[in-house]
């Protein structure tokens with residue numbers, strides 16, 4: 219967070235006794251009284267950083283999480299999960315049109331020009347109105363602008379816009395009215411969707427290769443080794459970091475492991 223959400227977020231951190239000093243122009247601040255680092259990022263980038271698991275917790279608007287999700291290829295999950303509604307930063311992403319114009323319903327914008335900073339959500343919204351599947355070409359022309367979206371209608375660039383409304387002042391000053399809501403938003407605390415960084419790796423291996431295999435899969439504490447009903451063979455199960463699993467499987471194969479399986483861990487309490 220940087221702008222709109224910044225003040226309330228700083229108050230939240232102060233109220234949680236998270237003490238830090240942010241140097242001018244630096245995006246990272248080390249917390250003095252806890253073993254954590256704070257990273258200040260644009261609200262729109264937070265779902266990406268948290269989703270990649272590079273940042274453990276993030277504060278951003280629900281609208282930003284939704285925009286990020288709407289941009290993902292079908293079937294792919296965002297990797298971001300809402301943990302808590304923080305209550306502040308309330309606003310609505312709304313479809314707006316000139317107050318004096320002839321448009322009163324969002325479906326009248328189908329096939330016309332729409333300007334927004336939230337292209338993915340707008341695409342999904344109009345795809346639904348047009349009865350199109352995700353990824354199918356729309357007849358509505360949705361264009362991205364980074365700011366001052368509200369000026370687009372007066373400038374003749376758009377027949378309607380999709381933009382955030384908080385007090386409604388900007389919208390009214392631009393001679394616009396809201397005719398539909400795409401997303402209602404507040405600031406949310408998000409974390410990576412899969413808190414578990416590990417998968418369980420299981421394989422069978424000749425006993426004389428066990429030492430070599432255990433070096434590859436040492437586990438969090440130690441691997442579990444069970445005897446097989448076949449002489450000189452053992453079964454091993456061990457936690458492996460997800461991002462290492464492909465390399466680990468290759469290395470295990472090289473030392474003679476067979477029947478290598480990886481299992482997702484649905485939940486865990488390991489501390």
Ligand SMILES: Nc1ncnc2c1ncn2[C@@H]1O[C@H](COP(=O)(O)OP(=O)(O)OP(=O)(O)O)[C@@H](O)[C@H]1O
Pocket residue numbers: 219220221222223224259260261262278279280281282307308309382383384385403404405
């Ligand atoms: N009036 C508003 N205008 C824009 N965003 C608002 C408004 N009210 C609440 N918000 C929320 O704030 C979020 C934007 O947060 P913020 O302004 O901190 O963004 P930023 O990109 O980090 O900052 P900046 O734009 O200053 O770099 C929006 O996605 C929305 O959830």
Ligand SMILES: O=P(O)(O)OC[C@H]1O[C@H](OP(=O)(O)OP(=O)(O)O)[C@H](O)[C@@H]1O
Pocket residue numbers: 364365366367368381382383384385386387388389
């Ligand atoms: O309903 P309101 O309380 O008036 O707030 C909404 C306005 O605030 C935001 O713009 P911002 O001021 O961040 O500037 P921008 O137009 O350059 O994005 C948003 O895009 C709206 O234009």
